[in-house]
Amino acid sequence: MTGNGDIADHSLVYDVVVVGGGNAALCAAIAARRAGASVIVLEAASKFYRGGNTRHTRNMRCAHDAATATLSGPYTEDEFWDDLLRVTEGQTNEQLARMMIRESKEMLTWIVEQGVRFQPSLGGTLSLGRTNSFFLGGGRAMLNALYLTAERLGVEVHYESEVVALDIDQARFCAAIVRRGDRRIRIRGKALVAAAGGFESNIDKLVEGWGEIARNFLIRGTPNNRGTVLDLLLGAGVDSIGDPTQCHAVAIDARAPKYDGGIITRLDCIVFGIVVNNKAERFYDEGEDVWPKRYAIWGRLVAAQPDQIAYIIFDSKSADLFMPSLYPAVAAASIGELAGQLGLDPDRLSATVAQFNAAVRDGTFNPDILDDCHTEGLTPTKSHWARRIDTGPYYAYPVRPGITFTYLGVxxxxxxxxxxxxxxxxxxxxxxxxxxxxxxxxxxxxxGIGMTIGSVFGRIAGRGAARHAA
Incomplete structure (x- = not known):
């Protein structure tokens, strides 16, 4: 513990020390406390900003066998697995993934028992009414319910308590060293649950994996997820998993703040238009699949473009088909005028739009399914929802990669x-x-799968930690 100065010992030894303050941490704390353990939660943020990225969530994906009051139909374990396999392209631990999916069926009941309430799915382009349960009041309301339950059960919650060191002796946790203002305090425990998020808000650490382009990334969530606890664990001999460049990365409004912009900066209109880089060139199929299975590839796609910037172009026919961003779209009477406002070459953008329009093959437009509106003879193609961009006014959103959380972990x-x-x-x-x-x-x-991972493994971890402490 060299370099930490004087460290005061906390008077109590807890059965379970939970590091973090979001969904996973609270599910772990509640599960451990319900199993009879004494529990302390160490949250680096203030009470107002507690909860990490959970504050910005809206829903979670759980398997279920039948429709409910808030879900429009069944979502089987096999269908969940097929969806996961498709988006990960097989890069998943099948045993753990299938276990998570199986356990997720219970979460719809268990998490309601902890005070969380659901509502019917929101409108827009997500089309999740059958697969995902939406929190009544959003992520912050969900967090408030979990905190209220945890505190009623007797869980101690300490805010502005950043873990800066871990006392680990040969794969055994002994204590966490917590910084509170100018003080450092040793919190001893019989078991540890680490649920302190990834390292996405540590730009220098992102640069180590991505290179200098990471300095153009925006961070959708909390500025507190700097990877400190993860580094401490890996330094103590815990095995790592994952690629430092893999992450949940979506296209968000380029005008969003550097940190904590949240879900209201995400753009869900890509499927209804075209996306061009700063050379006014398209670079990927905007209609490849339904939006919930493809929205999280667009951050990485934009990251690969010059200056990590792109522009969504659409017309008035699509202006009311999606949930808008916090910022208004750039609007113009012509494509050339729109290009000028975006700083793009007007002739190049006009030519790109004209080429796209000429390739569109009419069909029956349906934003809720994989329709038959597509392009022919165009590279890249647009597989679905292709409609000519020909009805003014014309609109655009500038977008940058918005990182939600990183996948490199324990x-x-x-x-x-x-x-x-x-x-x-x-x-x-x-x-x-x-x-x-x-x-x-x-x-x-x-x-919604991030919340599934957090709640399912949080409950499993809390129960396991309580058993060990007992």
Whole structure:
């Protein structure tokens, strides 16, 4: 513990120390407390900003066998698995993924028992009414319900308590060193649940994997997820999993703040128009698949473009088909005028739009299914929802990569126990949420699955930590 100055010992030894304050951490804390353990939650943020990226969520994806009051139909375990396999392109631990999907069926009931309420799905282009459960009041309301339940059960919650060191002796957690203002305090515990998120808000760490282009990325979520706890665990011999460049990355409004812009900066209109780079050139099929299975590829696609900037171009026929961003679209009476406002070459953008329009083959437009409106003789093609951009006024959104969370994390087993380098499990250390998401998400994303990972593995980790402490 050199370099930390004087460290005061907390008077109590807790059964379970939970590091983090979002969905995964709270599910772990509640599960451990309901199993009889004494629990402390260490949240680096203030009370107002508690909850990490969970504050910005809207829904979670769970398997279920029949329609409910808020879900329009069944979503079987096999269909969930097929969706996950498709978006990850096979880069997932099948045993853990299938276990998560199976356990997710119980979460719809369990999480309601913790005070969380659901509502019918929102409108827009997500088309998730059958597969995903939407939180009544959004992520912050969901968090408030979990915190209220945790505190009523006797879980201690300490805010502005950043973990800066971990006392780990040969795969066994002994204590967390917490910074509170100018003080450092040792919090001892019989078991650890690490649920402190990824490292997406640490730009220098992103640069290590992505190179200098990462400095143009925007961070959709909390500025607190700097990867400190993850680095401490990996430095103590915990095995890692995942690629440092793999992450949940979507296209968000380029005018969004550097951090914490949240879900209202995301653009869901890509399927209704075309996307061009700063050379006014298209670079990918905007209508490849339904939006919930493709929206999370667009951050990476934009990251590969010059200056990490792109522009969504559409016309008035599509202006009311999606949930708008926080910022108004750029509008103009002509494509040339629109290009001028975006700083693009007017002739090039006009030619790109004209080429696209000429390639469109009419069909029956339907924003809710894979329709038959497509292009022919155009590279890249647009497979579905292709309509001519020919009805003014014309609109555009500038977009940049918006990073939600990173996939490089700690390897876990089916009990959410951390695995040590060399293959054996840790004695009393568990992980949940974003910092172990790479076990399930080797790449890609399907809407709502981050919350599934957090809640399912959080509950498993909390129960396991409580059993160990007992």
């Amino acid at each position: 390897r876990v087993d089916h009990e959410a126990r951390m695995m040590m380098k060399g293959g054996g499990p840790a004695d009393n250390m568990y992980a949940a949420g974003e910092m172990m998401a790479g076990n399930v998400l080797g790449r890609g994303y399907a809407a």
